[in-house]
Amino acid sequence: MALSCVLTDIEGTTSAIAFVKETLFPFAEAELDAFLDAHEEEPEVAAVMAEVREIASQQEPRSTLRMWMAEDAKVTPLKTLQGLIWRAGYLDGRLTSHLYPDVPPCLRAWSKAGLRLAVYSSGSVAAQKLLFGHTGAGDLTPLFAGFFDTKVGGKREAASYATIAAGLYLPATTILFLSDIAEELDAAAAVGLQTCQLVREADGTQATDRHAWEPDFPGVARRFGLPVPG
Ligand SMILES: CSCCC(=O)C(=O)COP(=O)(O)O
Numbered sequence: 001m002a003l004s005c006v007l008t009d010i011e012g013t014t015s016a017i018a019f020v021k022e023t024l025f026p027f028a029e030a031e032l033d034a035f036l037d038a039h040e041e042e043p044e045v046a047a048v049m050a051e052v053r054e055i056a057s058q059q060e061p062r063s064t065l066r067m068w069m070a071e072d073a074k075v076t077p078l079k080t081l082q083g084l085i086w087r088a089g090y091l092d093g094r095l096t097s098h099l100y101p102d103v104p105p106c107l108r109a110w111s112k113a114g115l116r117l118a119v120y121s122s123g124s125v126a127a128q129k130l131l132f133g134h135t136g137a138g139d140l141t142p143l144f145a146g147f148f149d150t151k152v153g154g155k156r157e158a159a160s161y162a163t164i165a166a167g168l169y170l171p172a173t174t175i176l177f178l179s180d181i182a183e184e185l186d187a188a189a190a191v192g193l194q195t196c197q198l199v200r201e202a203d204g205t206q207a208t209d210r211h212a213w214e215p216d217f218p219g220v221a222r223r224f225g226l227p228v229p230g
């Protein structure tokens with residue numbers, strides 16, 4: 001069926017895993033105490049800390065957050081807090097996001113051709129908007145019709161993709177989901193989305209035999225009959 005929307009993951013798909021693991025995550029970890037000391041009383045931060053206490057009531061909340069960071073746990077309050085910490089870094093210029101160079105021209109060409117674009121990442125919606133808003137290729141957020149995070153459910157759960165399709169008012173079969181993780185693609189395919197794995201050489205991704213795969217966005221474009229820029 002013809003595509004009406006491309007839904008993309010971030011880490012390992014639009015952006016290098018190293019950027020997330022070696023820049024973003026250590027930044028949030030290093031700034032955690034200073035950020036909480038300065039902002040813990042503010043309502044949006046207080047709400048996150050209350051959520052942390054609710055999930056892990058037996059443990060001191062900062063220790064819980066550090067444990068989740070060490071485990072790379074995709075827990076919503078951690079993701080929200082990381083987004084708040086990164087906001088300061090993006091706004092004062094200490095952070096600039098990484099996108100693979102093939103990504104911005106393809107996103108622009110696909111949007112220009114009338115395809116809707118959306119993001120589904122474990123990073124919070126606020127963090128997604130910061131990432132696409134502070135790229136070397138400018139602010140790409142106006143290209144996107146939707147941003148989804150773990151508030152719709154986990155990325156390995158089929159129901160999350162049905163919720164996203166409903167949120168976009170689109171039949172699941174007209175949405176192409178791009179991700180580096182086979183289990184995420186399995187979940188999307190289970191409710192009818194079309195799928196393609198991004199096998200980025202720099203990320204050492206292993207190709208799965210359960211889904212189509214391509215090394216970059218122009219490869220995706222050629223395979224699915226989307227515009228290929230320049
Ligand atoms: C929004 S950028 C930060 C990405 C992040 O926090 C993460 O856990 C990676 O998640 P993804 O679902 O994009 O693989």
Ligand SMILES: [Mg+2]
Pocket residue numbers: 009010011012013179180181
């Ligand atoms: Mg990923």
